Amino acid sequence: MKQRVLSGMRPTGKLHLGNFSGALENWKRLQETYECFFFVADWHALSTDYAKTSDLRENVHLMLVDWLAAGLDPRKSTIFIQSYVPEHAELHILLSMITPIPWLERVPTYKEQQQELKDKDLSTYGFLGYPLLQSADILVYKADYVPVGIDQLPHLELTREIARRFNHLYKPVFPEPQPLMTEFPKIPGTDGRKMSKSYSNAIYLSDTREVVWEKLRTMVTDPKRIKRSDPGDPEICPVYGLHRVYSPQDIIKQVDVGCRTAGIGCIECKQWLNTALTEKLEPIWERRSRYLNDFSLVKGIAEAGAKRAREAASSVLAEVRAAIGL
Secondary structure (H helix, E strand, C coil), X not given: CCCEEEEEECCCCCCEHHHHHHXXXXXXXXXXXXXXXXXXXXXXXXXXXXXXXXXXXXXXXXXXHHHHHHCCCCXXXXXXXXXXXXXXXXXXXXXXXXXXXHHHHCCHHHHHHHHHCCCCCCCCHHHHCHHHHHHHHHHCCCCCEEEECHHHHHHHHHHHHHHHHHHHHCCCCCCCXXXXXXXXXXXXXXXXXXXXXXXXXXXXXXXXXXXXXXXXHCCCCCXXXXXXXXXXXXXHCHHHHHHHHHCCHHHHXXXXXXXXXXXXXXXXXXXXXXXXXXXXXXXXXXXHHHHHCCHHHHHHHHHHHHHHHHHHHXXXXXXXXXXXXX
């Protein structure tokens, strides 16, 4: 049997190149080797945005569309919506009975997000307990691996601690999930900062060819390169940062040399990037148009995925209930 991988994503809006290169391309590769469970974490979205849910359903749908457009295959992966599988919530409740509160308070993102999101009231159990819900998401499938970046390791270590505590208190049920370390490329936004929806500097998978080119055309470059004849430094240019992710090696070399010697202008550099990026996005646009216009198809994929997920999760829950004595 294939080893099992579990990962999810909060539906906070349209997906951009950072999401694609930082997660979806990796998920697409993993589905060829592992038994993969990928879920839209709509309950997790409520942990910080419980007061504003008017866009939640649309965001869930658009996220599924973007996943399918990016190449996730429902024939190879179990793709579903978290709230369609109540076993996540049941295991979360049972694990909350044995999890010490200080374990949750020491998760690094707990205090960090409270500082970053001062405009929101995060003094709720849902926010304190969301790392435990993440643990339930993982353990309810006995996932062998979770793809993570280094900043997410504390969350996974909490899951491993909870698995050990449960196994010690009752009987061995849960394996300790291992990190599948993933080096996420840093995708610069159009203003040079990290690409993010909150910075309004993102190129979205849903953008048209015309919109992508307009964003690239007006993208910031080396601020010291004022005139066409001025040599530049590609290492501080966000356009070059995108080239290194999406362009072939020969173009990257030409851009590097051409920028430093003023052999090429910024517009020419951006045109080369536009060609490479369009080649990458064209199959995504083609698949996206198909799924975007067929709501019932996407809904059916999510429901079929939830059915498979419930079958796997209910088997684990039966073991958990028996171990506890319920």
